[in-house]
Amino acid sequence: MRMPEKGQDWEAVRAMLEERGANDAKWRDGRTAVYVFNAGEEIEQVQKAAYTAFMSENGLGPMAFPSLAQMEKDVISMALGLLHGPEGATGAMTSGGTDSITMAIKTARDYARSNGMAKEQANIVLPQSAHLAFDKAAHLMDIEIRRVPLKSDGSYRADPEAMSGQLDANTIMMVGSAPNFPHGIIDPIEALGDLAREKNVWLHVDACVGGYFAPFARMNGENVPPFDFEVEGVMSMSADLHKYGYAAKGASTVLFRSDDLYAFMPFKFDGWSGAPMTTPTLAGTRPGGAISAAWAVMNYLGIEGYKALQGRVCETRKRAESGLKALGFEVLGQPVLGLVAFRHPDLHSFALYSEMFHRGWFTSVTKEPRSLHLMLSPKHADVIDDYLRDLESACAAVRSGEAAKKEQVSARYS
Numbered sequence: 001m002r003m004p005e006k007g008q009d010w011e012a013v014r015a016m017l018e019e020r021g022a023n024d025a026k027w028r029d030g031r032t033a034v035y036v037f038n039a040g041e042e043i044e045q046v047q048k049a050a051y052t053a054f055m056s057e058n059g060l061g062p063m064a065f066p067s068l069a070q071m072e073k074d075v076i077s078m079a080l081g082l083l084h085g086p087e088g089a090t091g092a093m094t095s096g097g098t099d100s101i102t103m104a105i106k107t108a109r110d111y112a113r114s115n116g117m118a119k120e121q122a123n124i125v126l127p128q129s130a131h132l133a134f135d136k137a138a139h140l141m142d143i144e145i146r147r148v149p150l151k152s153d154g155s156y157r158a159d160p161e162a163m164s165g166q167l168d169a170n171t172i173m174m175v176g177s178a179p180n181f182p183h184g185i186i187d188p189i190e191a192l193g194d195l196a197r198e199k200n201v202w203l204h205v206d207a208c209v210g211g212y213f214a215p216f217a218r219m220n221g222e223n224v225p226p227f228d229f230e231v232e233g234v235m236s237m238s239a240d241l242h243k244y245g246y247a248a249k250g251a252s253t254v255l256f257r258s259d260d261l262y263a264f265m266p267f268k269f270d271g272w273s274g275a276p277m278t279t280p281t282l283a284g285t286r287p288g289g290a291i292s293a294a295w296a297v298m299n300y301l302g303i304e305g306y307k308a309l310q311g312r313v314c315e316t317r318k319r320a321e322s323g324l325k326a327l328g329f330e331v332l333g334q335p336v337l338g339l340v341a342f343r344h345p346d347l348h349s350f351a352l353y354s355e356m357f358h359r360g361w362f363t364s365v366t367k368e369p370r371s372l373h374l375m376l377s378p379k380h381a382d383v384i385d386d387y388l389r390d391l392e393s394a395c396a397a398v399r400s401g402e403a404a405k406k407e408q409v410s411a412r413y414s
């Protein structure tokens, strides 16, 4: 596209925007189970109104916009209240999970260096299922990543013993997920915490998906193991508001056990021509709307609202699990939140994925082992039966396609 010589009126531009979106996933109808978290129209309206109210303001300037500074403090305080933050725990809002993880790694690295550790190339030890954001951040900071196979007991959980074998004097961080993305399973954070304390290694819990889900699931009586600052060895956490916090996109939290650890995160600089600056996170400009929308949704929903939404998601996951098992699928491990991965003993997951895609479902896949993947939202309660019905017909289509393929092959060689 070339920039038009003359600007166009808003109605024309709006029409073009609508046209652009015409082929996007129709997530509002519930047939998308990745990328978006659909808590319904009411929440979307709150996000929008609260976002636009502070859309032009900039969190980079806390003195100009004390409103945003206070809202960020409130968000962090609410987060720490949910995640057993001890006295003195603190954190900051970032633009997303990758950003939070990057900042936690930078903080852990600088902390290690300040203690005379990690004299050679720093490394991070993490389970194979941990999010690739760790690799991206490590790439940026020239840190070595040591991925460790999961336990081989079919639980899809991290293997603390195997991780222990990878730790050395240059390890700046160990990671556990709550839950991991590929399988939706919470790692054994207590065992990782014990190991972290024994070896004096920083443990980060990536609760990007579960940080604003697991506490409410637990309040609802789900069997959620300790995964947050309640576990002594946990030094930092990433928890995304724009996932199961149902905030507008561009909002996450990075949290630290103490102010002393947090102190290694901000960047202070006065060696340039401009004014001296301190920025807490990677961003310079910090979109005010992402802060106000997160703050607003948290206050709009409150504990009761989150408990109701997350309860709906857990119920939907249980309905999905029993429907899937009835169709002959194996559910990987024992998910307790909103992600579930599953595979069929005879039918190729990616062929099923393709059949489902052609039936209008936009979902995800897991590679190890090959399986289908759903990230469920409250809206999916309305459509999970349709999904299961379509999956049954997708299974039949893949089965008959495979039977036809076999016939072709045997005809060719007979």
Ligand SMILES: Cc1ncc(COP(=O)(O)O)c(C=O)c1O
Pocket (backbone or CB within 6 Å): 095, 096, 097, 098, 099, 131, 133, 177, 179, 180, 181, 206, 207, 208, 209, 240, 252
């Ligand atoms: C477990 C986990 N960690 C980190 C991230 C990265 O979050 P973001 O996409 O907001 O950068 C994701 C994203 O899905 C995730 O599932």
